[in-house]
Amino acid sequence: MQYPEAIDYLYSRLPVFHRIGPKALKPGLGNTIKLCEALGNPQDKFRSIHVAGTNGKGSTSHMLAAVYQSAGYRVGLYTSPHLKSFTERIRLNGQPIAEAEVAAFVTEQQASIEAIEPSFFEVTVAMAFDFFARKAVDVAIIEVGLGGRLDSTNIITPLASVITNIGYDHTDLLGETLAQIAAEKAGIIKAHVPVIVGETQTETESVFKDVANSLESPITFSDQEYTVKDEGIVNGIRVVEVYHQQDLLLKLSLDLLGSYQLRNAGAALATVATLQPVLHVSSSAQRDGLSAVTALTGLKGRFQTIRERPRVIADTAHNQPGLAALFETIQSITYAKLHIVIGLVADKDRSKVLAILPETAVFYFCQAQIPRSLPADALQAEAAQLKRFGEAYSDVNAALVVALQTALPDDLILITGSNYIIAELTDL
Incomplete structure (x- = not known):
């Protein structure tokens, strides 16, 4: 072969x-x-x-x-x-x-x-x-x-x-x-x-x-x-x-x-x-x-900056303790507004994960192109119940394009939620 x-x-x-x-x-x-x-x-x-x-x-x-x-x-x-x-x-x-x-x-x-x-x-x-x-x-x-x-x-x-x-x-x-x-x-x-x-x-x-x-x-x-x-x-x-x-x-x-x-x-x-x-x-x-x-x-996807002004960070955090540790680091960064591009898998408890996300962020919900992935519109609906609001997109790159168009130079864009979301980033 x-x-x-x-x-x-x-x-x-x-x-x-x-x-x-x-x-x-x-x-x-x-x-x-x-x-x-x-x-x-x-x-x-x-x-x-x-x-x-x-x-x-x-x-x-x-x-x-x-x-x-x-x-x-x-x-x-x-x-x-x-x-x-x-x-x-x-x-x-x-x-x-x-x-x-x-x-x-x-x-x-x-x-x-x-x-x-x-x-x-x-x-x-x-x-x-x-x-x-x-x-x-x-x-x-x-x-x-x-x-x-x-x-x-x-x-x-x-x-x-x-x-x-x-x-x-x-x-x-x-x-x-x-x-x-x-x-x-x-x-x-x-x-x-x-x-x-x-x-x-x-x-x-x-x-x-x-x-x-x-x-x-x-x-x-x-x-x-x-x-x-x-x-x-x-x-x-x-x-x-x-x-x-x-x-x-x-x-x-x-x-x-x-x-x-x-x-x-x-x-x-x-x-x-x-x-x-x-x-x-x-x-x-x-x-x-x-x-x-x-x-x-060759390690990638661990609080990795992939673009500047606005700063774009990719991190493979995908569970409650991992995301808690990620946002602990985010708090040490100076930025104007936080934009979060996020996708999750469907076979995990998501309530604790979503509860960690700051309500004040602008959200862009997406999904990885694998059967395990939670559909973006389903994630959007679950997040809305916890007052995390945003639009749904077919994939991470489409979501990132809109985030980059929306964010100002001093804002921060965070891409996270799943190894598979990070894997599909064109810019990684």
Whole structure:
């Protein structure tokens, strides 16, 4: 197969979560285990760091990859979903997997795929593990797709397990309380493998401690060990100071500007500190990596400015805690009027998301071109019930055109609500 044919095969034959939602999930780890057995168990042939969490797991994964790349390591990075190209999901030292590699894998594994009948995500996990093993990476950063315990990535035994935070998302699959969701995320903790938790939360702290203690896994809550102090944005870079206990450890310049990235940086640095005996990283490499995450790893869509005057910011926040963190950052920006271009998926609780949005903003409701997307007019009607008013548009680019025509130079346009909305932006 050629690359277009291989991608069409994967999309047409296998159920895809980002298109149809929970119906795409295949319960259990059995299919991934079978696929990897057919490949000679590549997941056992490289070192890894496993990253889960409700929000921030993608950014934290990219931060870790950038730090280890800056230290001279050969680094694999697996994340999902992609924004523009499938190849973004699997990276080696920041570079996406070659299209020819994808095509070759699908061609060679077609018989196994048709015999096992895995999901789209299960195939991509096996592809990533095979790629990292063949490329002999020093370490691979593996982002969980959904949850943890039953996620396809959870067949690895990593050097460290990282859980960024816990919030309400995918409650139909992971549980309706924070403790229940935490228990699913805690499923990535392995016996005797250190675990780093990014945020201490009253409802979840004991869950993580109980699981870690039962498995004799050393546990660190990074926000109890590290304080990341914001010094503000200077010349387009967020300047921070990192303290370990009371001692100044590092002064950093973060190219990821969202204030929520401070928490992710703390989790990443705690992970690097935990693994220093195995993967040594100098202070200068930590600084260099965190100052150039987007350049080193290709991360997009995290508080990303895509246009000036009016300033246009794209952010993939897509749930209540993620949007709360986004608007915390927005409050630190000076602007005349806020315009919000937003689209949401249909299979999530939207009332809490809509309630976070400021009533005073001008809204432009849109929809992504996938079956999961909530129709723009339905979103418009739901928002109006909560006194958030605006017009509905067929897609994000049409909505943005009108927002740009309406906004004044000193206004701010925010595009958010879904990974899939951001993915369809022409300007990204």
